[in-house]
Amino acid sequence: MTATEVAVRTYKPHARPAWRRALLTRETAIVVILVLVVVVSLATVPNFDSPLTATYLLRDVAPILLIALPMTLIIVTEEIDLSVASIVGLASVVTGLLTQAGLPFPLAALAAVLVGTLAGAFNGFLVTVVGLPSLAVTIGTLALFRGIAVGLLGTTAITDFPESWTDLAKANIPGTPIPVVMILFAILAVVFAVLLHFTPYGRSLYAIGLNKDAAAFSGIDVARTKFQLFVLSGAVSGFAGVYFTLLYSNARGDNAMGMELQIIAAVLLGGVSIFGGRGALHGVIAGVLLIGTLGSALRLAGISSDIINVITGLLLIASVVSTSLLAWLQTRRFGALSRRRRPGDDRRPQPAPQ
Structure with a gap:
């Protein structure tokens, strides 16, 4: 290629302007729906405006x-972890038993997080070393970890925890209705967002989700x-189990039963593709808040928990179906554009006339 050819090469502009590519996304739509749900709930649901x-x-x-x-990082790589709620329950039981045995609470909490980490490592080993599908593995470990939790504690509950720690779990940021735990979440959210969206490691996760063979060749x-993602998921679930125990002052084997449905529904609703390779963390956060806000508003309106579970299930189905539908429409659109392309569009640029 000559210097003249380089000088005259041009690139086609994007089909859509930058503001449309940034704003007209599924994640933005979820944020808008969240705002609308909050506004409507404030106007129509009694006591929703209470701090x-x-x-x-x-x-x-x-x-x-x-x-x-x-969980977002795991699904981006086209895997899934259905055992997270069972790990929460197991960590809760470990926290309760060790505290009851006289171990200082910080050590009991650390042991619970370690148990969650080991549970995540077990999932990761079966998926990455043994080569089993994560869906089948985590369905099995969902039952396994829950069974261990119930077996360790039986039908009893442990409710005696240090008051200073339970008060901390329930404390708000001074002068606001925002719980202190939201500070920790905000820090972790920034760390995960930077990791996923602004580092080579995050780009590798998207590459794995799009085509794991091509990612391996690269x-x-x-x-x-x-494996690292499953370990991370187990560790965070273990910590969530400790927080869950302190928040409700209750360690039981059935704690957080069914929470995995809410987590996965929120992640998929937030725009992460169940087929991997697509998703953004701000959409996931909006999805969690949307499901939580909707559930809170419906409970205040007198709707039963069974109906709320049905709505959550429908949102999960809608998330998967809409993702597949959007992918299909996008494929048809690009196919139509390629068929309308002029025969000479793919030719190499010619030298400028001398």
Whole structure:
């Protein structure tokens, strides 16, 4: 290629302007829907505007927000972890038993997080070393970890925890209805967002989700990366189990039962593709808050928990279906554009006339 050819080469502009590419996204749509739900709830639902409502809402969604961070990374790589709620329950039981045995609470909490980390490592080993599908593995470990938790504690509950720690779990930032745990979540959210969206490691996760074979050929250690994500998911779930125990002053084997549905629904609703390779963390956070806000508003309106679970399930189905539908429409659109392309569009640029 001559210097003249380089000088005259031009590139086609994007089909859409930058503001449309930035704003007209699924993640932005979820944020807009969240705002609308909040506005409508403030106007129509009794007591929704109470500061106490905001406090309880944020306390309830805090474990979901925490676990949704590593879950986003896992689903971006086209894997899934259905055992997270069972790890929360197991960590809760470990926290309660060790505290009851006289171990200082910080050590009991550290042991619970370690148990969660080991549980995540077990999932990662079966997926990345043994080569089993993560869906089958984590369905199995969902039952396994829950069974261990219930077996350790039986049908009893441990409710005696240091008051200073339970008060901290329930404390708000002074002068606001925002729980203190939201500070930790904000820090972790920034760390995960930078990791996913602004580092080579994050780009490798998207590459794995789009095509794991191509990612491996490009030098990415796919197995090690996925193993790290499952370990991270287990550790965060273990910490969420400790927080859950302190928040409700209750250690039981059935704690957080069914929470995995809410987490996965929120992640998929937030724009992460179940087929991997696509998603943004701000959409996931908006998805968690949307489901939490909707559930809180419906409870205040007198709707039963069974109906709320049905709505959550429908949102999960809608998230998967809409992702597939958008991908199909995009494929048809690009196919139509390529068929309309002029025959000479793909030719190399010609030298400028002398």
